[in-house]
Amino acid sequence: MTKKIDINKIFPSCGEQKCEFILGAHNASQFPDIHYPEFAFIGASNVGKSSLINALTAQKVAIVSNTPGRTRQLNFFLLSDRITIVDMPGYGFAKAADKHIANWQRTSFEYFAKRAQLKRVFLLLDPIKGLKKSDHDMANIFNSVGINFQIILTKIDKIDPRKLVDIEKKIREESSLWPAMHPKFIFTSSKRNEGLSDIKSEIIEVLSHL
Ligand code: GDP
Numbered sequence: 001m002t003k004k005i006d007i008n009k010i011f012p013s014c015g016e017q018k019c020e021f022i023l024g025a026h027n028a029s030q031f032p033d034i035h036y037p038e039f040a041f042i043g044a045s046n047v048g049k050s051s052l053i054n055a056l057t058a059q060k061v062a063i064v065s066n067t068p069g070r071t072r073q074l075n076f077f078l079l080s081d082r083i084t085i086v087d088m089p090g091y092g093f094a095k096a097a098d099k100h101i102a103n104w105q106r107t108s109f110e111y112f113a114k115r116a117q118l119k120r121v122f123l124l125l126d127p128i129k130g131l132k133k134s135d136h137d138m139a140n141i142f143n144s145v146g147i148n149f150q151i152i153l154t155k156i157d158k159i160d161p162r163k164l165v166d167i168e169k170k171i172r173e174e175s176s177l178w179p180a181m182h183p184k185f186i187f188t189s190s191k192r193n194e195g196l197s198d199i200k201s202e203i204i205e206v207l208s209h210l
Contacts, residue, residue, distance in 0.1 A: 002208045010080045010207075011056075011200050018080055019057045024073035026103070028110040032076050037210060038084040038117045039203055042108075043124030044134055045090030048154035051190035052124065053087055056199055062087065072100060074111060083203065084117070092134040113145045119206050120182075121149040122199070127159050127167045131174055143180045150182035150202065151175075157189040 011017060025031050043049050050062030061077055075087040088111075089104055112118070121142060125135060142149040151171065156164060168185055175181055186202065188195030 003210070005204050005207045007200060007204050010082050010203070012080070017058055018078075019059045019061050019085070020078045021061075022076040022078055022084070024075045025107070026073050027107050028114065031074070031111065031115065032084075034076075034078070034084060035117050036078065036082060036084045037119045037207055038086060038115065039206075040086040040088055040111075040118060040121045041124065042088035042121060042138065043090065043152075043154070044092035044126070044129070044132060047090065047124045047126050048188075048190055049087065049090065049124050052152070052154060052188060053085065055190040055193060056196055057085065061085075072104060074107065083207070086111075086118075091138065092132060109141060109145075112141060112147050118147065119210070120202070121147055122152050122186075123149050124152045124154050125171065126155055127153045127164055128155065130167060131171050136174075139175065139178050139181065143178050146180055148180055148182060150184065150186065152186045152188055152195070152199065154188055155191070156187045156194065157192050 022032050022034065023030065041049055041053055054060055054062045057077070057079060072089050074089065077085045077087070079085050088108065091104070112121070123135070123138060123142070125131060139149065153164070153168070159167075164187070171185075184202075186195055186198045188199070
């Protein structure tokens with residue numbers, strides 16, 4: 001059975017959306033004990049995640065996430081008192097110390113494996129850079145724990161549309177072994193505000209089936 005969800009209650013078009021920072025978690029014991037449907041955004045450093053979350057929530061949410069000391073934690077936000085958005089730390093950073101990477105991997109894995117309220121992960125990829133080993137590793141984690149994930153291609157204003165088709169095809173071929181992947185890709189540009197309505201529609205679709 002599906003429920004009818006009013007998109008304006010979560011993403012009001014008049015810009016009155018309320019997005020509150022709940023907390024930043026460094027480890028699993030700090031994950032907030034709240035039970036709204038949760039949507040996580042993850043991707044390599046510099047993929048355009050902060051810009052996209054800001055555009056989606058129509059607020060400078062990511063200033064919080066980019067505050068020194070908070071970039072390596074999972075930042076939880078409550079949107080319109082109805083859903084939780086989780087801004088995951090960027091991965092693939094070359095300069096981080098091994099102990100930080102190990103902690104990040106452990107915390108992220110625990111989050112994906114244990115968080116029952118997590119309804120979908122959006123995996124962000126920069127089509128110019130293509131699919132990197134760290135992206136593969138992440139997608140493999142989602143499949144191993146059975147988390148539904150969906151690919152968002154970012155910064156599409158920077159790439160020739162014909163090349164984008166080729167890249168989508170290539171990613172699909174490489175990802176053929178990922179049963180947990182949603183078949184639909186979302187194409188976005190925060191710069192041009194493109195694709196935001198597709199992300200919102202996906203979130204509404206998920207909510208309508210809960
Ligand atoms: P994060 O590290 O994943 O949070 O990435 P940011 O959102 O901070 O973006 C990294 C860089 O990419 C910044 O210089 C942004 O201005 C740029 N950027 C982000 N989104 C877009 C986009 O849609 N189009 C273009 N052309 N640049 C973007």
